[in-house]
Amino acid sequence: MSEIKYDRVKKKLKSLIENGEYAAGDKLPTESELMKKFDVSRYTIRRAAGELENEHYIYRIQGGGMYVDEWQKQRKVGNNTKMIGIITTHLADYIFPRIISGTDRILSGNGYSLILSNTHNDRENENRAIQRMIGNQVDGIIIEPSQSALPYRNMEYYQKIKDANIPALFINAHYPELDFPYLEVNDLQAEQEMTDHLIEMGHKRILGMFQVDDMQGANRLRGFLDAYLAHPEISYMSQTIMYQSTQDMNPIFKRAVSALQSNEPPTAVICYNDELAIQMMNVIKSLDLKIPDDVSIVGFDDFIMGHYVIPKLTTVQHPKEKMGVDAAKMIIDMINGKKVESKKYKLNLIYNDSIKKTDEDRKKK
Known part of the structure; x- marks a missing residue:
């Protein structure tokens, strides 16, 4: 039991020092005060203090008490x-x-x-x-x-x-x-290139779904929007669904379903990553829509599972x-x-079977 108590006291004091509650040079409470604070014996306090001294977190002055050492400067290159x-x-x-x-x-x-x-x-x-x-x-x-x-x-x-x-x-x-x-x-450039590719295939109404609480998702969203801004004649046709990693995804998928069942549904969906794209493929199929005949879909990161879904997922390589x-x-x-x-x-785009030209684009050719 004393071993458990000593370790608890040591960890708590170490945390207080690392968090700046006690700065280098500060005097720590006396042994008696620490005994009362942690409700432990003097032996337990001394054992915890001895370990902290060995690790250069504290030092003791004979008759003067315990002080916080320059613990952050004790790291030496040759002592790794x-x-x-x-x-x-x-x-x-x-x-x-x-x-x-x-x-x-x-x-x-x-x-x-x-x-x-x-x-x-x-x-x-x-x-x-x-x-x-x-x-x-x-x-x-x-x-x-x-x-x-x-x-x-x-x-x-x-x-x-x-x-x-x-x-x-x-x-x-x-x-x-x-x-x-x-x-x-280069998330932004890769997403812009992928969106450009879909637009060149005749897709005007593309739904972009992006997690935006990390920089990867924020940059991928920017790339998606920048591609549309380069085509002002169709820029108003873009659709976006943004979410954060802490959100319940069910409402996000419901919004995607509403878009896919609207009077002017998207002909393609660009997803934040392959994990989301695979989930969206299941959503699309549940609506009796075919990929890519009715809806093209792409992901990001070249996740291994994307190689085994049918059709094989179009994606962006991650190194x-x-x-x-x-x-x-x-x-x-x-x-x-x-x-x-x-x-x-710089990333490579991997074109697989989950995308195709729109009927309108094929008729033009």
């Missing part, structure tokens, strides 16, 4: 833990396993191990993950930011990474306010493993003090 933290929005599904696989291949080959954290695209989870990575004294952090398009950002937590001298980089999205390097895809490999190489270079450059991947 050989651990890299990876914080993603969705760890075990969609495209992320292949990104992590690429990262792990390079890092393990260089003697590093991984600490993985899944935020479920929630910023509070991201805050806790960052604190955990700092507490574990990782040598570097690779972050896919959560809800990256929303105005409030976890800048104070990213600042803690900088203060702790931990190399960090972003994947899939980045914040211009920070000087962290990043790896991301999953390559992004993981590049991220691993970059973070190792940063740990070794080398300068790295951010990179934005």
Whole structure:
């Protein structure tokens, strides 16, 4: 039981220090005050304090009490833990396993191990993950930011990474306010090209469905709208459905059904990603509409499951493993003090059987 109590006290004090409740140089409460605060024995307090002292979070002055150490400056390049933290929005599904696989291949080959954290695209989870990575004294952090398009950002937590001298980089999205390097895809350009392609195939009424609380979705929406703006004669025919990752999707699908059953239904649907596109294919088929004869549909990211649906899904390539490999190489270079450059991947469009020219366009030819 004393082991459990000691660990609880240690974690709580460590959290208070990392969160800035006690700054470097601050005097901590006395042993007696901490005993009362945590309702534990003096032995438990001393054991917790001893561990924190070993980890350079506190130091003791004989007869003068306990003080917060310069814990953020205790990280030394030659004293690394050989651990890299990876914080993603969705760890075990969609495209992320292949990104992590690429990262792990390079890092393990260089003697590093991984600490993985899944935020479920929630910023509070991201805050806790960052604190955990700092507490574990990782040598570097690779972050896919959560809800990256929303105005409030976890800048104070990213600042803690900088203060702790931990190399960090972003994947899939980045914040211009920070000087962290990043790896991301050119979402805007790829979505614009895909929309242009559908318009060239005769599709005038296209429904765009985009998750807009992350930068990927916001940029894909912009690409969709920019393509229409380049065709002012049909720009008024575009339709959009926007949603956030925290929303119940049932009302979103109902809005899509209403659009598909309207007097002037869309002849094509562009989806935020392949996962949504596969769900929409089921919705379209439930309305006794045929793909692509009645409705063309495209996704984004080249998700493996899109290869097995019928018809095979038209999509945009995402450099999953390559992004993981590049991220691993970059973070190792940063740990070794080398300068790295951010990179934005140009994507290839993959045309499959889920799209076709409209009857009107075929008649013209």
